[in-house]
Amino acid sequence: MGVPTLRRRAERRGLRLWPVGRVLALTFAAAVLVAAAVFYTGWDLLGARGLKPEHRIDSKTLFDLVKLSFGVVAGAGALVALVVAYRRQRVDEDGALREATRLHTERFTTAVGQLGNDSAAVRLGGVHALAGLADDAPTRDLRQTCIDVLCAYLRLPYTAEADLPAADAEARRTYLALREVRHTVIRLIRDHLSLPPEHPRSWQGHNFDFTEVTFDGGDFYGAVFSGGVVKFHRATFAGGTVDFNGATFSGGRVHFSEATFSGGTVHFNGATFSGGTVDFNEATFSGSTVHFNEATFSGSTVDFIQATFADGTVDFNGATFSGGTVLFSEATFSGGTVHFNGATFSGGNVSFGEATFSGGNVSFDTAQFSGGNVSFFEAAFADGTIHFNGATFSGSTVFFNEATFSGGNVSFDTAQFSGGTVSFFEAAFSGSTIHFNGATFSGGTVHFDTAQFSGGTVSFVEATFSGGTILFSEATFSGSTVHFDTAQFSGGMVHFSEATFSGGTVHFSEATFSGSTVHFSEATFDGGAVFFGEAAFAGGTVFFSEAAFAGGTVSFDTAQFSGSGVSFIQAAFSGGNVSFGEAAFAGGTILFSEAAFAGGTVSFDTAQFSGSGVSFIQAAFADGTIHFNEATFSGSTVDFTQATGPAPPGLVPPGGAPQPTGLRLPSVWST
Known part of the structure; x- marks a missing residue:
């Protein structure tokens, strides 16, 4: 100007x-x-x-x-x-x-x-002179004019160090002199933004335009952005260190939209976002290291919408999200590393809705979710790794609703679910590996309702279910491998009600059921395999009531029934294979009352009935095959009273041999 x-x-x-x-x-x-x-x-x-009149x-x-x-x-x-x-x-x-x-x-x-002088020393004098003019300006407009000129100087064409001609000493000296002038401009702006707003030389509330500026360093430490508009639009962070540590964003708008972070380090450590808007919309992180460690997001709107994380590292380690909104909606994570390790989510909204994870590593390890909302709604996980290892979910609502898991690895190993809600409602698992190994579910609700498991692996190995509710209701298992091996079900509720098992494999091998309520009521088994081999049913209740076994394999081989209540009441066996081979019924109650055996194979071969109560009262054996070959009845009560149809092989003693104690058969079978 x-x-x-x-x-x-x-x-x-x-x-x-x-x-x-x-x-x-x-x-x-x-x-x-x-x-x-x-x-x-x-x-x-x-x-x-x-008034009193006066004539004289x-x-x-x-x-x-x-x-x-x-x-x-x-x-x-x-x-x-x-x-x-x-x-x-x-x-x-x-x-x-x-x-x-x-x-x-x-x-x-x-x-x-x-x-405009060729000498760097003269230019430095001009920079300080303009800053002094801004301080002494008789009007706000004249101060803004001085600020505009300083910002315009930074916007002039500038060659970064990486683009200098090789072995050109003169070019490097010129570059170093120009860099010193530019960094002085940034430092003076920082100094004036650090002054309290009532100070006569404070520049808070003014506008700063750094559009398309190339930053190879600079110090904004402790600056306060409390008003006005600050633009880093299309700026390039190509090297050196740019420091926003301890900065405060409490009002106004700060734009990093379409900025490129291709090298160097940018620090927002300990920064406070308590108001206004900070915009990283469509920014590209392709090589820089950007730190938001221990930053506080308590009121601002921070926008990473459609940002691209292709390389480098972006850290939110130890950050606190207690209010405001942080948006990663439609962002693309194709490389590099993004860390939220140890972050605290106690309020506000954080959204990864429709984000694409096609590479790189995103980590929420040991993060605390105690309030607010975190959303991965319709996110696509096609490759890369996302970790929630050791995270604690005690109050937040975390959504993966309608997300697509077609590749990569998602891990919740050793996570703690004690409150709040985690939802995978209508999510599609077609290729990823999802781990909840060693996780603890002691409260809250985790939703996999109507989720589609058509490929990949979902693992709850060694997980502990001691409280809360886990819902797989109406989920479809058509191709994935789902592991609950060695899991501990000691409390809470796990629902597979109306789930469909048509392919893939679900493992409960060596799982322990000692207190939970697990529902497979009205589930449909028409393909795939579900294994309860060596599982221990020592307490709690497992329901297969009204389940339909039309195909596939369900195995309870070598399972231990010592205390649980397991119900197959009104279950329909019309196809497939259900096996209790070598299972031990030493306690608890197993109910097949009113079950219909019309097809398929149900085997209790070599099973041990030594203490449980097993009921087939009013069961219908119309077709199919049910075996009790070499089964041992030494203490249980196994009741087939009012059962209809032919006697299952291996059940009726041959040649008029005495009937085992506790075995109750319809009179028509005995004759």
């Missing part, structure tokens, strides 16, 4: 005064109105009813009238003097402002000339 523009602004600021006659007339009118109002108020307060006045009254006349004239004169003095003061102030503006313009012209 040049000198002619400043002069035009000064002309527009010229003093505008009304004609003196009009001002005096208005002043007298106002004085008369005020006097009348005072007189009327006093009249009303005194309760006067009228004495000398005292005449003298009072003369004094009153002189008072009115003196008051009018004082009023005129006051108006004239005020106008003179305005004229003097305007003259002083004009003189200050003229001097400012002259100094401004000199400082701008220094900025």
